[in-house]
Amino acid sequence: MSETLLEVKNFNVTLDRSPVISDLNFSVDEGEFLTILGPNGSGKTVLVKALLGLLSYKGELNWHKKPKIGYLPQGLNQMSVKDMPLTVRDFFGLKKIEPSEILKHLSHVGLESGVLNKSAGYLSGGEFQRMLVAWVLSSNPNILFLDEPTTAIDVAGGETIYSLLKEIWQKHNLTVFNVTHDLDIVYAYSTHVLCLSRFGHRCYGVPKEILTPDALNDIYGTNVKFYTH
Amino acid sequence: MTSQLVLSLISGIFIAGSAAYLGTLMLSRKMAVVAGPLGHLALPGVALALIYGFSISLGAFPFVVLGILAIWLLEMRTKLQMEALTAIVFATGVGIAFLFLPINKAEAALIGDISQVGIYETLAAVILGSAVFVAVNRSYSKIMLLNIHEDVAKTEGINVGLYNFIYLSAIAIIVALGVDLVGGLMTAALVAIPAAAGRNVSRRLVQYTFVSASFGVISAVIGILVSTFSGLPAGPLVIIASATIFLITVPMAKA
Numbered sequence: 001m002s003e004t005l006l007e008v009k010n011f012n013v014t015l016d017r018s019p020v021i022s023d024l025n026f027s028v029d030e031g032e033f034l035t036i037l038g039p040n041g042s043g044k045t046v047l048v049k050a051l052l053g054l055l056s057y058k059g060e061l062n063w064h065k066k067p068k069i070g071y072l073p074q075g076l077n078q079m080s081v082k083d084m085p086l087t088v089r090d091f092f093g094l095k096k097i098e099p100s101e102i103l104k105h106l107s108h109v110g111l112e113s114g115v116l117n118k119s120a121g122y123l124s125g126g127e128f129q130r131m132l133v134a135w136v137l138s139s140n141p142n143i144l145f146l147d148e149p150t151t152a153i154d155v156a157g158g159e160t161i162y163s164l165l166k167e168i169w170q171k172h173n174l175t176v177f178n179v180t181h182d183l184d185i186v187y188a189y190s191t192h193v194l195c196l197s198r199f200g201h202r203c204y205g206v207p208k209e210i211l212t213p214d215a216l217n218d219i220y221g222t223n224v225k226f227y228t229h
Numbered sequence: 230m231t232s233q234l235v236l237s238l239i240s241g242i243f244i245a246g247s248a249a250y251l252g253t254l255m256l257s258r259k260m261a262v263v264a265g266p267l268g269h270l271a272l273p274g275v276a277l278a279l280i281y282g283f284s285i286s287l288g289a290f291p292f293v294v295l296g297i298l299a300i301w302l303l304e305m306r307t308k309l310q311m312e313a314l315t316a317i318v319f320a321t322g323v324g325i326a327f328l329f330l331p332i333n334k335a336e337a338a339l340i341g342d343i344s345q346v347g348i349y350e351t352l353a354a355v356i357l358g359s360a361v362f363v364a365v366n367r368s369y370s371k372i373m374l375l376n377i378h379e380d381v382a383k384t385e386g387i388n389v390g391l392y393n394f395i396y397l398s399a400i401a402i403i404v405a406l407g408v409d410l411v412g413g414l415m416t417a418a419l420v421a422i423p424a425a426a427g428r429n430v431s432r433r434l435v436q437y438t439f440v441s442a443s444f445g446v447i448s449a450v451i452g453i454l455v456s457t458f459s460g461l462p463a464g465p466l467v468i469i470a471s472a473t474i475f476l477i478t479v480p481m482a483k484a
Contacts, residue, residue, distance in 0.1 A: 052383075076378045080378060
């Protein structure tokens with residue numbers, strides 16, 4: 001049986017004096033692929049940042065094992081590095097990763113050695129995102145936090161990234177916290193889902209059990225058409 | 230070559246080289262322009278130094294530190310854009326300086342006076358310039374990662390407070406030294422122009438830093454030498470040399 005990795009109790013986050021997350025409770029087992037689901041403005045990114053210790057919070061946040069975290073945030077894309085003369089090799093060099101290690105990690109995400117000397121800012125959206133996944137994994141994390149990892153790329157590219165992440169999750173025995181508002185992703189890849197809404201409705205559990213039409217209406221506040229896979 | 234020229238060249242090389250190296254980081258953080266107002270803010274300190282006859286850099290340093298603290302605190306408190314804050318700080322510095330800057334000495338304060346630099350000032354330029362170079366070199370990849378994405382840097386275990394402190398201290402030292410070389414009006418040029426020229430011709434990080442620092446050094450040497458033979462002030466000549474190099478690199482820029 002898998003062990004509890006993280007326990008969150010009476011968790012509250014306030015931004016500009018207004019509460020964004022209030023009185024949240026959940027726990028995550030080692031090896032889970034947890035998707036944090038919710039509409040825009042429901043506090044998904046805020047929750048992730050608070051769990052990462054980037055925002056202050058009130059309540060309990062107990063890691064049962066020392067977390068070694070890899071973080072793929074929203075908004076880190078080619079534009080962030082376009083005005084700098086950074087090759088892919090340089091980008092890994094910022095973490096002092098040796099060239100042989102870089103190649104190993106690039107091959108895990110299906111990139112060939114030819115990208116090593118390319119400008120990171122001029123890779124395609126999909127290539128850049130795969131490079132980032134390799135870059136995050138090169139620190140050997142046991143936990144991955146992904147915040148909308150496919151927003152910058154097209155649908156096909158997004159599916160490639162998710163199947164890649166699923167493969168890596170299984171192979172490296174990682175625990176994944178994944179933020180999305182895409183229901184398809186929840187059914188296809190997640191073992192668990194934590195849903196947030198702007199109206200205080202929440203749910204936590206196995207997607208097929210808890211994501212009923214009623215629950216989705218509560219979260220999104222409107223009639224959501226959905227299909228189980 | 231006179232010993233005065235040797236002192237000027239040594240000071241110029243160490244100041245301009247380390248300023249350009251630091252500039253490669255400032256350019257990536259879109260902060261190159263901040264060095265300008267900080268130079269202006271140093272002017273009251275320069276005025277004090279000229280009135281009481283001590284080193285211009287020594288006078289400038291506390292005022293630059295004060296300026297950095299003011300911008301940092303104001304940004305946290307007001308959430309105003311960096312440009313707005315630097316404009317406020319810039320105007321205040323110039324305003325205060327001209328209240329009591331002796332007008333016959335204004336030139337040295339505004340455009341620098343590296344041709345009169347003494348042995349102790351040269352020594353300070355060598356030691357502090359090298360210190361900045363080493364500090365920037367040791368923390369380069371961490372500060373670059375901070376520039377790219379602060380939250381990712383934090384989760385990768387980088388101590389953001391420490392590296393911001395190192396970064397800002399390096400800026401303060403370089404601006405204070407730069408006032409000696411090119412004066413309070415043009416310090417931004419020392420960090421911004423060589424790095425921008427280096428960016429134009431570089432595809433890799435190591436190339437970018439090496440080429441930029443070299444451009445800084447070459448500009449200082451050309452400016453000081455031309456000044457010696459023409460009798461024109463060195464500060465503006467250093468900047469013009471730097472701008473010329475930049476113009477030459479423009480056709481090589483990656484669009």
